[in-house]
Amino acid sequence: MATSLIVPIAYITVLVTALAIFSRVYRKRRAAEKTSFEPWFPTHPTRELYISLISNPNSEQIPDSLLKSALLVRATTDVKRIWRIRDDKIALTNLHTRGLIGDDTMARFAAAEKELEAEIVDVVSEANTFRQGWGQVIFATATEMAQAEKTRETVMSIPKIKAVEEKRIALRRKYLPNSPNPPAQPQIQAQSSNAITPPSQPTSQVASPQKVPSGASTPSLVSEATVGGSAGSGGSSKNDSPAIGASPTASATSTPSKSTPNKKKGKKK
Structure with missing residues (x-):
């Protein structure tokens, strides 16, 4: 049991x-x-360099300009990390909301933010030891230095990008020999269109202005056909005067002569 x-x-x-x-x-x-x-970030070499200069037993022999330069380089590295933190935070928040990343990644990111905040406070306090109020301006100067360095890196990378593009175009021409070249295609089309289409010629010649004698009257704005039509339909005016603006030839043709009625009377007799 x-x-x-x-x-x-x-x-x-x-x-x-x-x-x-x-x-x-x-x-x-x-x-x-x-x-x-x-x-989240690798080691901080500029911070280690500045700390090594400060902790050197012969630090009194080191000029202040060298220490200030080392502190500016350290602040420039911090500015670059601030840019990266801002860019990564948006993406990580969206991914964590969708459940694509775990809490350990967000914990790493939060620790990196806290470490960067402590680093900024340390840099500001170190800058104020050299000159009071410099801590408020040091990060503005570091931002300009970081932007200049970024621009220089972009300009220096242009030859590498050009070599890669030339290699890609050469490879494309190798496997596609009959493919047209896109940049030169519009120029070829423009030249062919200019070679085929002749220059346009005017259909009618432009009349050159004639010289008007000084004693003559001003030219008329009413055509002879208009004067003739109006004379044939409405007859002459009370004083048998030509229409306004009519030429002397038009008035002579439109005004009836005195011999015409006599001839008609003679025929009637």
Whole structure:
């Protein structure tokens, strides 16, 4: 009877002990993983350089200009990290909202933000030790230096990009020999269109202005056909004067002569 009770009690004791040991080891490993994650940024060489200059036993012999330059370079590195933090924060927030990244990544990012804030405070305090109020201006100067360095890197990378593009175009010409060259195609079309289409010629010649003598009257704005039509339809005016603006030839043709009625009377007789 006693033997039958000892066996299940021993079995339960061993099982509970094993589960307790497993849970304890598992929790320790999880805690170690959370505390010993990889940092978001690599090492900070400019900060280490500045600290080595400050902690040098012969730091009194080091000129202040060298220390200020090292501090400016350190602030420039911090500005670049601020830019990267701003760019990464938007993407990480969207990915974490969708569930595409875990909490460990967000924990690494939060630790990087806190470390960067502490670094900025340290740089400002170090700048104020050289000159009071310089800590408020040092990051503006560091931002200009970072932008200038970024522009220089962009300009220096142009030959590399050009070599890559030339290699790509050469490879394309090798496998596609009959493919037209896109940049030269519009010029060829323009030249062919100029060679095919002749220059347009005017259909009618432009009349050159004639010289008007000084004693003559001003030219008329009413044509002879208009004067003739009006004379034939409406007749002459009361004083048998030509229309306004009519030429002398038009008035002579439109005004009836005195001999015409006499001839008609003679025929009637």
